[in-house]
Amino acid sequence: MAGEKKAVSFSQQVKKEVMQRQVENPCCVAAVCYGIACFSKYFDARGVVLHTEQAYTARWAKTMFRAAGVAGNATVRGRHAASYEFAVKDPYEVEKMLAMFGHSGEETALRLNGDNLNCSGCVAGFVGAAFVCCGTVVNPELGYTLEFVSPRYSLMRDFAALLQHQGFSPKLTNRKGANVLYLKASEQIEDLLTTMGASLSAMEIMNLKVYKGLRNQANRVTNCETANIDKMVNANLQMLEAIRLLEERDILGALPAPLQQAAALRKAFPEHSLAELAAASDVPVSKSGLSHRFKKLREKAAEIQENPHEK
Numbered sequence: 001m002a003g004e005k006k007a008v009s010f011s012q013q014v015k016k017e018v019m020q021r022q023v024e025n026p027c028c029v030a031a032v033c034y035g036i037a038c039f040s041k042y043f044d045a046r047g048v049v050l051h052t053e054q055a056y057t058a059r060w061a062k063t064m065f066r067a068a069g070v071a072g073n074a075t076v077r078g079r080h081a082a083s084y085e086f087a088v089k090d091p092y093e094v095e096k097m098l099a100m101f102g103h104s105g106e107e108t109a110l111r112l113n114g115d116n117l118n119c120s121g122c123v124a125g126f127v128g129a130a131f132v133c134c135g136t137v138v139n140p141e142l143g144y145t146l147e148f149v150s151p152r153y154s155l156m157r158d159f160a161a162l163l164q165h166q167g168f169s170p171k172l173t174n175r176k177g178a179n180v181l182y183l184k185a186s187e188q189i190e191d192l193l194t195t196m197g198a199s200l201s202a203m204e205i206m207n208l209k210v211y212k213g214l215r216n217q218a219n220r221v222t223n224c225e226t227a228n229i230d231k232m233v234n235a236n237l238q239m240l241e242a243i244r245l246l247e248e249r250d251i252l253g254a255l256p257a258p259l260q261q262a263a264a265l266r267k268a269f270p271e272h273s274l275a276e277l278a279a280a281s282d283v284p285v286s287k288s289g290l291s292h293r294f295k296k297l298r299e300k301a302a303e304i305q306e307n308p309h310e311k
Contacts, residue, residue, distance in 0.1 A: 035129025045105030
């Protein structure tokens with residue numbers, strides 16, 4: 001089976017991780033196969049047919065069914081845009097498969113047979129297989145959504161109940177005639193990926209959330225610092241303009257010494273904050289003391305602007 005495309009999406013990454021998970025208990029192997037069957041293109045008296053864009057998915061399905069004692073075939077479909085198929089069609093193998101899953105193959109509506117899920121490993125295997133066959137998950141850099149899509153309403157309703165029993169809160173909706181079972185809470189997606197055996201992908205989401213949180217926090221701090229810097233620069237410029245006006249009108253030299261000292265300090269260090277000015281002053285002065293003196297200087301400059309002909 002050549003011509004296989006390289007998986008690049010986050011969904012394919014998750015599916016590969018799920019398929020690489022070691023499943024050894026016979027009941028869990030059967031549960032994985034049951035998940036493949038339930039979410040394949042068809043699963044009835046004709047057998048099972050799974051269509052996929054990935055060759056390794058078809059090979060994985062064949063391997064799992066063989067481990068469960070049912071023989072199937074993995075083949076290439078199409079010549080130009082190749083896709084792949086796993087199928088169990090031989091009547092003898094179909095009969096074995098239906099007996100193993102407890103289905104007649106004549107069901108009018110496929111329902112989930114809970115007898116095929118005997119332990120937590122069985123549930124994990126079934127959910128993982130369902131995701132491989134019909135699941136997608138959004139790249140966590142873009143958002144948080146995990147979905148299962150199937151045309152079988154009764155099966156999806158039973159699947160939703162299974163997930164709810166495991167502590168998840170999926171939503172079931174209809175989209176263009178298909179039944180969509182989805183999760184949007186990042187924590188639930190992480191837990192479900194871990195349950196399916198995709199713990200590395202779950203960790204990737206967690207790490208990305210931490211990174212996003214730190215980046216957002218840094219942005220907030222930077223924005224706050226930028227706003228404070230802008231505010232300080234504007235205040236310093238206004239103060240320098242007030243001092244210039246007082247000097248032009250020959251008023252600064254007639255003001256009390258503390259105000260003259262504050263003005264000289266601001267002119268000497270135009271970019272300093274109040275705290276930095278207070279530390280740079282030869283005469284002991286507090287930040288609040290400087291703020292009060294600058295206020296007096298601004299008020300005096302404002303008086304001049306309002307009465308330009310008075311000293």
